[in-house]
Amino acid sequence: MADLVSPAGAAGPAGIAGTGNAGTGNAGTGNAGTAGGAVAAGTAVTGSTAVDLDVLEEIQRRVLWLAVRMVDAANHERTTGDGVKVGGHQASSASLVTAMTALWFAHLSADDRVSVKPHASPAFHAIQYLLGNLDRQYLTRLRARGGLQAYPSRTKDPDDVDFSTGSVGLGAVAPLFAAVARRYVDAHFGDRPRSRFIALLGDAELDEGNVWEAVFDPVTEGLGNVMWVVDFNRQSLDRVVPGVRIEHWKGQFEAAGWHVAEVKYGRRLQATFAEPAGDALRAWINDMPNEHYQSLFGLAGQELRERFLDGAPAGVDQAIAGVPDTELAALVTDLGGHDLASMLAAYAACDEERDRPSVVFAYTVKGWGLPIAGNPRNHSALLLPKQIDEMRSGLGLTGQSEWDRFDASTAAGILCNQRREALRREPRSPALPITVPPSTGTPGSRPVSTQETFGRSLVSLSRDENLAPYLVMSAPDVATSTNLAGFINRVGVFAPAQRRSWRDDPVLRWAEGPKGQHIELGISEMNLFLLLGQLGLAWDLSGQPLLPVGTVYDPFVCRGLDAFIYSAYSGSRFLIAGTPSGITLAPEGGAHQSTITPSIGLELPNVTFLEPAYAQAVDWLVCDALGRIAAGPAETTTAVPAENGAYYLRLTTRPLDQAPFAAARARIGEALLRRQVLAGAYRLVDASALAAEGAPQIHLAASGAVLPEVLTAAAELAEEGVAAHVVDVTSLDRLHTAWQRTLRNGIRTATTPSIPGAVRAAFPDPAPLVTVHDAASHAMAWLGSALGVPCVPLGVDQFGQSGSVPELYDLNDLLPGSIVNAALAALSLG
Numbered sequence: 001m002a003d004l005v006s007p008a009g010a011a012g013p014a015g016i017a018g019t020g021n022a023g024t025g026n027a028g029t030g031n032a033g034t035a036g037g038a039v040a041a042g043t044a045v046t047g048s049t050a051v052d053l054d055v056l057e058e059i060q061r062r063v064l065w066l067a068v069r070m071v072d073a074a075n076h077e078r079t080t081g082d083g084v085k086v087g088g089h090q091a092s093s094a095s096l097v098t099a100m101t102a103l104w105f106a107h108l109s110a111d112d113r114v115s116v117k118p119h120a121s122p123a124f125h126a127i128q129y130l131l132g133n134l135d136r137q138y139l140t141r142l143r144a145r146g147g148l149q150a151y152p153s154r155t156k157d158p159d160d161v162d163f164s165t166g167s168v169g170l171g172a173v174a175p176l177f178a179a180v181a182r183r184y185v186d187a188h189f190g191d192r193p194r195s196r197f198i199a200l201l202g203d204a205e206l207d208e209g210n211v212w213e214a215v216f217d218p219v220t221e222g223l224g225n226v227m228w229v230v231d232f233n234r235q236s237l238d239r240v241v242p243g244v245r246i247e248h249w250k251g252q253f254e255a256a257g258w259h260v261a262e263v264k265y266g267r268r269l270q271a272t273f274a275e276p277a278g279d280a281l282r283a284w285i286n287d288m289p290n291e292h293y294q295s296l297f298g299l300a301g302q303e304l305r306e307r308f309l310d311g312a313p314a315g316v317d318q319a320i321a322g323v324p325d326t327e328l329a330a331l332v333t334d335l336g337g338h339d340l341a342s343m344l345a346a347y348a349a350c351d352e353e354r355d356r357p358s359v360v361f362a363y364t365v366k367g368w369g370l371p372i373a374g375n376p377r378n379h380s381a382l383l384l385p386k387q388i389d390e391m392r393s394g395l396g397l398t399g400q401s402e403w404d405r406f407d408a409s410t411a412a413g414i415l416c417n418q419r420r421e422a423l424r425r426e427p428r429s430p431a432l433p434i435t436v437p438p439s440t441g442t443p444g445s446r447p448v449s450t451q452e453t454f455g456r457s458l459v460s461l462s463r464d465e466n467l468a469p470y471l472v473m474s475a476p477d478v479a480t481s482t483n484l485a486g487f488i489n490r491v492g493v494f495a496p497a498q499r500r501s502w503r504d505d506p507v508l509r510w511a512e513g514p515k516g517q518h519i520e521l522g523i524s525e526m527n528l529f530l531l532l533g534q535l536g537l538a539w540d541l542s543g544q545p546l547l548p549v550g551t552v553y554d555p556f557v558c559r560g561l562d563a564f565i566y567s568a569y570s571g572s573r574f575l576i577a578g579t580p581s582g583i584t585l586a587p588e589g590g591a592h593q594s595t596i597t598p599s600i601g602l603e604l605p606n607v608t609f610l611e612p613a614y615a616q617a618v619d620w621l622v623c624d625a626l627g628r629i630a631a632g633p634a635e636t637t638t639a640v641p642a643e644n645g646a647y648y649l650r651l652t653t654r655p656l657d658q659a660p661f662a663a664a665r666a667r668i669g670e671a672l673l674r675r676q677v678l679a680g681a682y683r684l685v686d687a688s689a690l691a692a693e694g695a696p697q698i699h700l701a702a703s704g705a706v707l708p709e710v711l712t713a714a715a716e717l718a719e720e721g722v723a724a725h726v727v728d729v730t731s732l733d734r735l736h737t738a739w740q741r742t743l744r745n746g747i748r749t750a751t752t753p754s755i756p757g758a759v760r761a762a763f764p765d766p767a768p769l770v771t772v773h774d775a776a777s778h779a780m781a782w783l784g785s786a787l788g789v790p791c792v793p794l795g796v797d798q799f800g801q802s803g804s805v806p807e808l809y810d811l812n813d814l815l816p817g818s819i820v821n822a823a824l825a826a827l828s829l830g
């Protein structure tokens, strides 16, 4: 089994790792598997508590049963009528039951937080049920509407999920970033009770690049409260993982400064290794290729013996000569990840590591304890009804008792009750006791870009002593190029300990210390969104609400997109500025010009997309977003849809003349204009006077940097006798949400939907529409449908290239002349 090979003589840290002879020697487990020890259970000492391994064993068998049966019931006892298989993962759950039983029933305390690999969600819910934290009705509602989610979900599961998982690799690193957030919270707000941040991950999750981006970022260094447990079953979805990868992975963790432990052999194998010819046996198993080892599963008797000895050197046969055929399978597949005492010992050893993260490679069997154990095609395999019946009766359960919890008077029942009480948590609030002002008062009248205004607003907010303590900023090596230097100069850069500054740079003071409020990351947009996600959940996971703000080059939102989605799905709240954006970033060319990001912002649930053009609008929107995050979750009412998620600002570096905005403010009045900007759109130019003279009307709607061209086009149209109203769309998303709400309402109540107020206020006249956007033309095109008018959408539907703004706008029909022609086309369609 190649992946079981450790370097000869490499006694692992704290005696857990090694070549199979380290085993559980440090477990303090009495007879539980020390070299030469008997294969008997005993007690394991975890921290200060002694746990009866027999009771844990009984519990883990029941966890396995419930997890398996839950999937079975979902697939065989529910009629969905849709022809789509329900699915579920019995083998992946089985692989982790030992690690999970050891954690929840003997290791965790109430302050700890755990991420469970997606495909072990049935085991997680089984544990919550046995603890008494989940109602019985849910056991038959896995993957059902309103039931248990297929993969652990913070926002959708009825029990207390700490970290959502599903997209492999993301849930794995989430606790690492939660620990980063905790380190920040402790440094700024005083130490919280210590939490251990634990991830249970599948071994194939280590193939995901984001795992290594997180492990290698200096921001995650030295986190002694982190432990990862790798479910090392050597299988992924499709196959037995080829090659010898364990040394590679261990080396990578060690290079990043992690403590690496292995839990490799079970007690039976260890005992046999200590007998005559045991060394040959160990060497043979160590050297056996994964594929050969995995092929042993499912075999028995003579067939198994022959397969096991196929190619073995002399001596190995003697090592197992005394093992009866009936016991051989249990012996050769006896891995440490299914040994409760060994797992507890590994956890305890990791606890000793206070200044570096730990990873435990737990050697496991995918499908452990099931007839599908170790089968390379077992990922989605389901036990047959007959096999379920056998498993049920093997556990002494009946059709009547199969879903029962342990009787409260039994040792297992008593432990379940004790653990429920020990793990009980107090509810926490995401709200901050602060008021965010409606505006920072910064915006002036000179031409300025939205990116620059954003930086200035943050500097102003950092002077507000009520809210400044809660502001925390992060960027993946683009802080200075996204205008955060001023903020950094004021608040400093976060580092766990004070660092000496080697340069005295008056323009950028990179002062690093525990009170800094900017968390600098290496270039990993995945890390950015994962960190923002965890900072936004610090109210729950660290008992301290924060106001997290991040910046990223807008095109690279796509690079971090899955982590962005992950954080939004987890219910996290933060503000992210994508800047600069679009072909307005003209000289930078196609590799740096974003075109599809507005659609992402618009379409992502739990994310509100904002794209202002003028400084005052940027400032209002930033203050409003932070105010909403600080206030905590809001109720959705019929009038106001609640925004209980993140905010995404799309900004640019193009300086815009602020005079048109000032004119609109003078016309509309500040209070009403602010309301309209926040609602998603306002009329920047009102051509009603011309319309009153009988001129045909048109709406020119635009977001962001292209507004100067639109204003010029409107003026040209006026000269040609067309009344062109210009609408600055500050949040396409809020307009879209309002539109969808009224539409859906109409559909559900079979009534004619009305045009929502926010849309109607900005587009009061029934005129044809031209939309203009430095982004894919389709993102705004729906406005035509919303208004029920002909619409000509202009935008960028090809990759960009280097040039000047006018050159690139010309190439994409965004210059005033094209906008005028588009308006005439729209009029002709009307």
Ligand SMILES: Cc1ncc(C[n+]2csc(CCOP(=O)(O)OP(=O)(O)O)c2C)c(N)n1
Residues within 6 Å of the ligand: 092, 095, 118, 119, 166, 167, 168, 201, 202, 203, 204, 205, 231, 233, 235, 236, 237, 366, 379
């Ligand atoms: C990002 C992503 N890609 C693909 C999948 C589909 N998928 C689900 S589980 C899995 C294999 C996981 O193997 P491993 O992590 O070793 O877990 P095991 O089931 O063996 O415990 C794959 C490819 C996914 N969930 N997420």
Ligand SMILES: [Mg+2]
Residues within 6 Å of the ligand: 202, 203, 204, 231, 232, 233, 234, 235, 236
């Ligand atoms: Mg695996």
